[in-house]
Amino acid sequence: MxxxxxxxxxxxxxxxxxxxxxxxxxxxxxxxxxxxxxIAIIALMALMYNVADGAFGFVAYEYNNQPSEFTxxxxxxxxxxxxxxxxxxxxxxxxxxKLNNEKAMESRxxxxxxxxxxERLIKIDTKAVYSLTDSLLNKAEITKEVKEKYPNAxxxxxxxxxxxxxxxxMSSRAEFAGVRTAILGSLWLVAIAILFALPxxxxxxxxxxxxxxxNRISSMIRxxxxxxxxxxxxxxxxxxxxxxxxxxxxxxxxxxxxVMDSNGRTVLSAGLTMGILSLPLIIINSQEAIKAxxxxxxxxxxxxxxxxxxxxxxxxxxxxxxxxxxxxxxALSRALGETAPLIVVGASTxxxxxxxxxxxxxxxxxxxxxxxxxxxxxxxxxxxxxxxxALLVLLLTLNATAILLRNKLQRKWL
Amino acid sequence: MDNLKYAIVTNNLSIHYGDFTAVKDVSLNxxxxxxxxxxxxxxxxxxxxxxxxxxxxxxxxxxxxxxxLLLDGINLYAKEVDPVEVRRKIGMVFQKPNPFPKSIYDNIxxxxxxxxxxxxxxxxxxxxxxxxxxxxEVKDKLHQSAYALSGxxxxxxxxxxxxxxxxxxxxxxxxASALDxxxxxxxxxxxxxxxxxxxxxxxxxxxxQAARASDFTxxxxxxxxxxxxxxxxxxxxxxKIFTNPNDKRTQDYVTGRYG
Numbered sequence: 001m002x003x004x005x006x007x008x009x010x011x012x013x014x015x016x017x018x019x020x021x022x023x024x025x026x027x028x029x030x031x032x033x034x035x036x037x038x039i040a041i042i043a044l045m046a047l048m049y050n051v052a053d054g055a056f057g058f059v060a061y062e063y064n065n066q067p068s069e070f071t072x073x074x075x076x077x078x079x080x081x082x083x084x085x086x087x088x089x090x091x092x093x094x095x096x097x098k099l100n101n102e103k104a105m106e107s108r109x110x111x112x113x114x115x116x117x118x119e120r121l122i123k124i125d126t127k128a129v130y131s132l133t134d135s136l137l138n139k140a141e142i143t144k145e146v147k148e149k150y151p152n153a154x155x156x157x158x159x160x161x162x163x164x165x166x167x168x169x170m171s172s173r174a175e176f177a178g179v180r181t182a183i184l185g186s187l188w189l190v191a192i193a194i195l196f197a198l199p200x201x202x203x204x205x206x207x208x209x210x211x212x213x214x215n216r217i218s219s220m221i222r223x224x225x226x227x228x229x230x231x232x233x234x235x236x237x238x239x240x241x242x243x244x245x246x247x248x249x250x251x252x253x254x255x256x257x258x259v260m261d262s263n264g265r266t267v268l269s270a271g272l273t274m275g276i277l278s279l280p281l282i283i284i285n286s287q288e289a290i291k292a293x294x295x296x297x298x299x300x301x302x303x304x305x306x307x308x309x310x311x312x313x314x315x316x317x318x319x320x321x322x323x324x325x326x327x328x329x330x331a332l333s334r335a336l337g338e339t340a341p342l343i344v345v346g347a348s349t350x351x352x353x354x355x356x357x358x359x360x361x362x363x364x365x366x367x368x369x370x371x372x373x374x375x376x377x378x379x380x381x382x383x384x385x386x387x388x389x390a391l392l393v394l395l396l397t398l399n400a401t402a403i404l405l406r407n408k409l410q411r412k413w414l
Numbered sequence: 415m416d417n418l419k420y421a422i423v424t425n426n427l428s429i430h431y432g433d434f435t436a437v438k439d440v441s442l443n444x445x446x447x448x449x450x451x452x453x454x455x456x457x458x459x460x461x462x463x464x465x466x467x468x469x470x471x472x473x474x475x476x477x478x479x480x481x482x483l484l485l486d487g488i489n490l491y492a493k494e495v496d497p498v499e500v501r502r503k504i505g506m507v508f509q510k511p512n513p514f515p516k517s518i519y520d521n522i523x524x525x526x527x528x529x530x531x532x533x534x535x536x537x538x539x540x541x542x543x544x545x546x547x548x549x550x551e552v553k554d555k556l557h558q559s560a561y562a563l564s565g566x567x568x569x570x571x572x573x574x575x576x577x578x579x580x581x582x583x584x585x586x587x588x589x590a591s592a593l594d595x596x597x598x599x600x601x602x603x604x605x606x607x608x609x610x611x612x613x614x615x616x617x618x619x620x621x622x623q624a625a626r627a628s629d630f631t632x633x634x635x636x637x638x639x640x641x642x643x644x645x646x647x648x649x650x651x652x653x654k655i656f657t658n659p660n661d662k663r664t665q666d667y668v669t670g671r672y673g
Contacts, residue, residue, distance in 0.1 A: 213475060214475065294512075296508065297514065299470065299508060299512065300508065300512045300513070300514060300572070302470065303468070303470070303505065303506040304502070304505065304525030304575060304576065304579050305498055305501045305525060306498070307498050310528050314524070314528070319515065
C-alpha cells in the first residue's frame with residue numbers, strides 16, 4: 001500500500017483503482033485471444049492433415065499383363081535401352097509413331113518410359129487405395145485384407161505427388177494423370193488477370209483518392225466498390241460468360257487476330273473474368289495504401305513546385321506501392337483458387353493440350369481438383385489431394401515472389 | 415505601389431472556407447529582403463494567411479480568396495497564373511520537418527529536377543546545403559537517408575530544399591516549434607543569413623523569436639465583431655510592436671497578458 005499523504009487534505013479518495021479486478025479482466029481477454037489463435041492454428045493443421053492423408057498411402061494394384069510377357073528382366077532392373085526396345089516391339093507401330101512425334105522416344109527420361117511401359121503394356125489396375133493414417137497405423141490389417149481380396153495384387157506405399165505427376169498431361173487413368181495442363185492454365189489465368197486488373201485497379205484507386213472530388217457521387221462509388229468485393233464469385237462467372245465469352249467473342253476467341261476454329265471459351269475470357277473478380281479488392285486495398293501516405297509528404301512536394309502528377313508519380317505511388325502490392329497479392333490469390341466462375345465461363349474438364357496462347361482452351365488446378373473429387377474411384381481422390389498440394393505450393397510460390405518483389409521495390413529508407 | 419521596395423503587397427485579401435471567412439481584409443506591404451513575422455493567438459488564421467501566399471490553400475476544396483495578392487505587381491490569384499509556378503517562386507518550410515524519404519542529395523535535387531533545372535546539379539546541392547548551414551554536418555553522407563538526421567538538421571534540410579529552387583520568398587510556418595532551443599537558435603541565425611538574398615515571412619508563437627529575429631511584425635487577432643474571422647490589427651517595425659504598440663491588444667499579447 002502506498003501510504004496516505006501527510007498533508008491532511010484528501011487526495012485520490014474519489015478513485016477506486018481496483019487493480020486486482022482490472023488485471024483479472026486483462027488476463028481473461030488475453031486467454032480469449034490466445035484461444036482464438038489456437039483455434040485458427042488447429043483448423044489450418046486439420047486442413048493440411050486432411051490433404052496429406054489423401055495424397056500418400058498404400059495402394060494395391062494388379063498387372064493386367066504380366067511383365068514376364070514382355071521381358072525376362074525383373075521390372076525394377078530394366079534399363080532405358082531395354083525399355084525402349086520393349087516399347088518398340090510391343091506397341092502397335094501407329095501408336096509408337098504417334099508417341100514418337102509428340103516427343104522423340106530416345107529423348108524421354110527413364111521414368112517417362114517406365115510410365116509408358118506401365119500405362120500402355122502392363123496396364124496397371126488399381127484395386128484399393130488407403131489413406132496415410134490407415135497406412136501408418138493399420139499396416140498389418142491392410143496387408144491381410146489385400147491378400148484375401150486381391151491375391152494377385154501388389155501392395156506398395158505410394159506418394160501420389162511425384163515429379164511425374166506435375167509434368168504429365170491429363171489422362172483418363174488416375175495412375176498416369178498429371179496436372180501440367182492445369183498448372184499452365186492457372187498460370188495463364190493469373191498472368192492475364194494481373195495484366196488486366198493491376199493497372200485498372202491501381203488507376204481507379206489513384207483517381208478516387210487523388211483526383212475525384214469528395215462529394216456524394218464519389219462516396220457512392222466507394223460504397224459500391226466495397227459491396228462488389230462481397231459479390232459471390234459465381235455472379236462474376238455469369239458476367240464473364242455474358243460479356244467476354246458471348247458479347248466480346250470475336251475478341252476473346254481470337255477471331256479478330258486471325259485465330260480460327262475457336263469460340264469464346266478461352267483462357268483470355270477466363271483471365272479477364274478473374275481480373276474483374278479481383279478488381280474491387282485491388283481498388284479498396286490500393287485506396288487504403290494511398291490514403292496512408294502522409295499528407296506532409298504531398299505538401300512538401302507541392303511546396304517545391306511539383307505538379308499534381310509529379311506528386312503522385314514520385315511520392316504517392318512509390319510510398320503506397322508496398323501496400324498496393326500486398327493487397328493485390330491477396331486479391332489475386334483468391335482468383336487463383338476460384339472454381340465456380342471458371343466452370344461458368346467454360347473451362348474444359350478434360351484437356352491434354354497445353355494452353356499456348358490467350359485463345360487456347362484451358363483447364364485450371366481448382367477445376368481439375370473439383371473434377372477429380374467428384375469421381376467415384378478412390379485413386380482419383382488421391383490425385384485430387386496431390387493436386388491440392390500442388391495448388392498450395394503454387395500459391396505459396398506466387399505469393400513469395402510477389403513479397404520479394406515488394407521488398408525490393410520498397411524504398412530502403414522508410 | 416513600389417514594386418522595388420515591396421515583394422508582396424496584399425489589398426483587402428480575404429480567405430474563405432465555404433461561407434466562413436477565416437481571414438478578413440488583410441492589406442500588408444511586405445518588404446524585400448526583410449524578415450516579417452506574423453504573430454497572434456492560436457486559430458486566428460496566421461497559417462491560413464501564410465498558405466494563401468503560395469496558394470497551398472488551393473488543395474482545400476471549399477477555400478477561395480477575394481481581394482488582391484501581388485508578387486512583384488502580379489496578382490497571384492489571377493486566372494492566368496499557374497499555382498505550380500507560384501510555389502516555385504515562393505518556397506515553404508513547414509511546422510514539422512518533412513524531408514522526402516530519399517537521400518539527402520535527392521531531397522534537394524528533386525525540386526530542381528522536376529522544375530527543369532539546367533545547371534550543375536551537384537553544385538546546386540552543395541550551395542543549397544551551404545546556404546542552409548548544413549553542409550559541414552552532412553557532406554560525408556549525402557547519399558544516406560534524410561531520415562537519419564536529427565530534427566533540427568531535418569528542418570535545415572527542408573530550408574535547403576526550399577532554397578534549391580531559387581525562390582524569391584521563403585514562407586516559414588512555425589519552423590522551430592518542433593525543435594529544441596539550440597536547433598531553434600541555429601534556424602534563427604540561418605534566417606539572418608538568408609535575408610540577404612530572400613524575403614522571409616515567418617509565422618511564430620514564440621514572442622522572443624519574433625522579437626529577436628524579425629524586422630517587421632504583423633499582429634493578427636480574431637475580429638471583435640463576433641464573426642470569428644482573423645485580421646491584422648497592427649503591422650509595424652518589430653521594435654515598435656514590442657516596445658510601443660498602438661493597439662492595447664497587441665500590448666497585452668506581446669507582454670504575455672493575453673492569449
